[in-house]
Amino acid sequence: MKTIIxxxxxxxxxxxxxxxxxxxxxVDLDVYESEFLSIMGPSGSGKSTLFNQIGAxxxxxxxxxxxxxxxxxxxxxDQQAWFxxxxxxxxxxxxxxxxxMSALQNIxxxxxxxxxxxxxxxxxARRLLERVGLGGRLDHKPFELSGGQQQRVAVARAMAxxxxxxxxxxxxxxLDTATGSEIIELLKExxxxxxxxxxxxxxxxxxxxxxxxxxxx
Numbered sequence: 001m002k003t004i005i006x007x008x009x010x011x012x013x014x015x016x017x018x019x020x021x022x023x024x025x026x027v028d029l030d031v032y033e034s035e036f037l038s039i040m041g042p043s044g045s046g047k048s049t050l051f052n053q054i055g056a057x058x059x060x061x062x063x064x065x066x067x068x069x070x071x072x073x074x075x076x077x078d079q080q081a082w083f084x085x086x087x088x089x090x091x092x093x094x095x096x097x098x099x100x101m102s103a104l105q106n107i108x109x110x111x112x113x114x115x116x117x118x119x120x121x122x123x124x125a126r127r128l129l130e131r132v133g134l135g136g137r138l139d140h141k142p143f144e145l146s147g148g149q150q151q152r153v154a155v156a157r158a159m160a161x162x163x164x165x166x167x168x169x170x171x172x173x174x175l176d177t178a179t180g181s182e183i184i185e186l187l188k189e190x191x192x193x194x195x196x197x198x199x200x201x202x203x204x205x206x207x208x209x210x211x212x213x214x215x216x217x
Contacts, residue, residue, distance in 0.1 A: 004164060004197055005031035005054055010063035012049050023049040026063070029215060031165075034195045036188060038207040041217035047201040048169055050217070054199065055088045055167050056080050085114055089158030089196075093170035095150040097142040103129060103153045104138045110160040128156040132186060148179035155186055159196075166190070168200045172207075184210050 007029040014021045024046045031037055031054075039047050052058035053065050056072050065072050067087065075083065090096075097106050104125045111121035129135055132152040142150050151171065158166050168187060172180030188210045191198045200207055208214055 001032040001035070003030045004033045004068060005029070005199075006066040007031075007050070007054065008063055008066075010050070010053055010060045010065065012046070012053065012058070013061040024053070024060070027217075031197060031199060033164075034191070034197055035212045036191045036198045036200075036210060038200045038202055038211040038214045039217060040202055040207070040214055043203075045217040047217055051167050051169050051199070051201055054165075055090060056084050085110065086161050087164050089161070089163035089166040091151075091154050091158045091166060091168040091171050093173040095142065095147075095154050095174075097150055097153060097157075099142050102139045102141055103134060103145070103156075106142075106153055107157045107160050110157060114161055125156070125160070128159055129153070131159075132156045146179075147175055148182065151175060151179075151183050152186070155183065155190070159190065159194075162194075163196065165197045165199065168198065168202075170201055170203070172202065172204045177206075180204060181206060 007027055010024055010027045011022065012024040014023055027050060039050065041047055053060050059073055067083065072080065072083065101109070104122060107125035107128055108121040111124060112118060126138060129138055132155055134149060134152055137145060137149060145153065166187070171187065172183055175183060184206055187198050190196055
C-alpha cells in the first residue's frame with residue numbers, strides 16, 4: 001500500500017499561562033491511499049490536535065507531517081492554502097455551515113474559492129446534494145435542516161473539490177444512533193466509490209465495523 005500521509009515524532013505544546021500542556025507527545029503514523037482509518041481515544045488524548053496537524057490547520061512544535069513527497073511545514077503559505085483547499089476535505093462535528101447561505105451555496109463556495117465558474121460550481125454542488133440524498137433541499141438554509149441533513153451537506157461540501165483525503169472530526173458526535181450510522185455508511189460509500197482516503201476521529205464504536213484500520217491515542 002502506498003503512503004499518502006506520514007506523521008513522524010509529532011509533538012504539540014500549548015502554553016496556558018505558566019502551565020505547559022503537551023497535547024501530542026511524539027506521534028508516528030502512516031496513512032495509506034484509499035483506506036478508511038479511524039483514530040480513537042478518550043477526550044483529551046489529542047485526536048483533534050493530530051487532525052489539525054494533518055490538515056495543515058496547525059503545525060507541530062516538533063516533528064513533521066508529509067503529504068506524499070512534501071513536508072507540509074516546508075510549503076509556502078500559498079502552497080499550504082492550496083493544499084487545504086484542494087487536497088483536504090474537512091467534516092466537523094458541529095457542521096460549521098455558513099448560516100446565511102443555502103445548502104447549495106455552502107457547497108459551491110469552496111469551488112468558487114478554487115477559481116471555478118459560479119455556474120459550474122452550482123451544477124456540481126447540485127449533483128453532490130443529490131448524491132447525499134438532499135436533492136430536494138438545495139435552497140434550504142442550515143436552520144431549516146435537521147442535524148443529520150446538515151451533516152450530509154457537510155459531507156458534500158468536503159467532496160466539493162475532489163480531495164484526496166477527507167478528515168472527519170467526530171462526524172457522528174452530534175447525531176442520534178440511526179442518523180450516525182447513515183453518515184458512516186455514506187462516508188464508506190464515498191471511500192469505496194471514489195477511492196478517497198477517509199480519516200475519522202471518533203468515540204463511536206460503530207466506526208470499528210466500517211474501518212479498514214483503527215489507531216488508538
